[in-house]
Amino acid sequence: MRHLLGIKYISESDIHSIFQTADNFKDVINRPIKKVPSLRDTTIANLFFENSTRTRISFELAEKRLSADVVNFSASSSSVKKGETLLDTVNNILAMKVDMVVMRHPNPGAHVFLSKHIDAQIINAGDGTHEHPTQALLDCFSLREKFGEFKGLKVAIVGDITHSRVALSNIFALQKLGAKVRVCGPPTLIPKHIGSLGVEVSYDLKDTLRWADAVNMLRIQLERQDIAYFPSLREYSQLYGLDKEILDSLKKDLVILHPGPINRGVEITSEVADSEQAIILDQVENGVAVRMAVLYLLAGAK
Numbered sequence: 503m504r505h506l507l508g509i510k511y512i513s514e515s516d517i518h519s520i521f522q523t524a525d526n527f528k529d530v531i532n533r534p535i536k537k538v539p540s541l542r543d544t545t546i547a548n549l550f551f552e553n554s555t556r557t558r559i560s561f562e563l564a565e566k567r568l569s570a571d572v573v574n575f576s577a578s579s580s581s582v583k584k585g586e587t588l589l590d591t592v593n594n595i596l597a598m599k600v601d602m603v604v605m606r607h608p609n610p611g612a613h614v615f616l617s618k619h620i621d622a623q624i625i626n627a628g629d630g631t632h633e634h635p636t637q638a639l640l641d642c643f644s645l646r647e648k649f650g651e652f653k654g655l656k657v658a659i660v661g662d663i664t665h666s667r668v669a670l671s672n673i674f675a676l677q678k679l680g681a682k683v684r685v686c687g688p689p690t691l692i693p694k695h696i697g698s699l700g701v702e703v704s705y706d707l708k709d710t711l712r713w714a715d716a717v718n719m720l721r722i723q724l725e726r727q728d729i730a731y732f733p734s735l736r737e738y739s740q741l742y743g744l745d746k747e748i749l750d751s752l753k754k755d756l757v758i759l760h761p762g763p764i765n766r767g768v769e770i771t772s773e774v775a776d777s778e779q780a781i782i783l784d785q786v787e788n789g790v791a792v793r794m795a796v797l798y799l800l801a802g803a804k
């Protein structure tokens with residue numbers, strides 16, 4: 503594996519290698535000295551053409567914990583605003599002797615395009631509505647901590663499936679690992695042919711939660727919606743929001759994930775997001791170890 507362009511392109515054994523490496527790095531980042539010299543001779547550029555809090559900080563921390571040299575680029579304050587193309591931007595940065603590129607871009611496939619035109623190794627930090635591979639890896643790593651294994655595990659993904667790169671990467675990762683996946687949301691926010699990926703489809707939240715061992719609650723991505731997919735956020739929340747009353751009625755320890763950012767009171771109430779059953783901050787903590795593992799293994803592959 504030279505790049506990490508998507509979960510679609512990696513195998514079950516690649517995922518297990520990443521998890522085993524992340525186990526070691528999780529120990530490292532919980533030590534008083536959180537740094538190892540593994541990437542001391544590597545320069546990494548974090549290119550963010552879309553907003554990010556978690557992914558960007560998590561990658562930067564992972565790179566610094568591995569002793570890499572790091573440069574950060576944000577499209578909103580760059581010469582992209584003056585009309586520079588993606589390829590020109592990246593080639594100019596690479597001319598400064600960069601070895602690896604971590605990129606978030608609004609266009610699905612931007613990373614595949616780039617991988618055909620540049621020499622540096624590329625890690626996809628989210629490409630539009632397509633894939634967000636490191637998010638799926640950290641979600642599955644967090645489920646592995648809770649459940650131990652994936653065979654027969656039932657995971658529901660609820661919300662705006664149509665616009666979610668987290669959903670697609672999670673579907674690929676969970677299925678490769680042997681879990682069963684069900685997507686749930688309003689019919690307008692579930693792609694028509696998603697069943698062809700081998701997932702179950704439901705429009706009934708309570709039935710889905712009764713079925714699931716774990717649920718990944720997704721945000722409604724209003725910034726990607728150019729038409730109204732449902733009447734109002736209030737109605738969405740009444741039909742697909744997870745609150746304490748629903749959670750208590752299940753009478754089981756459903757594990758709750760959320761990739762963030764959370765819209766409290768829409769897809770999940772504060773009471774649920776902050777409850778014992780939510781592993782949202784574990785996901786964030788695990789993100790650093792998982793990204794260290796990805797960077798370390800890719801650097802080794804080179």
Ligand code: CP
Pocket residue numbers: 553554555556557558628634637761762763
């Ligand atoms: N989960 C995630 O990708 O969050 P950010 O958009 O803040 O990076």
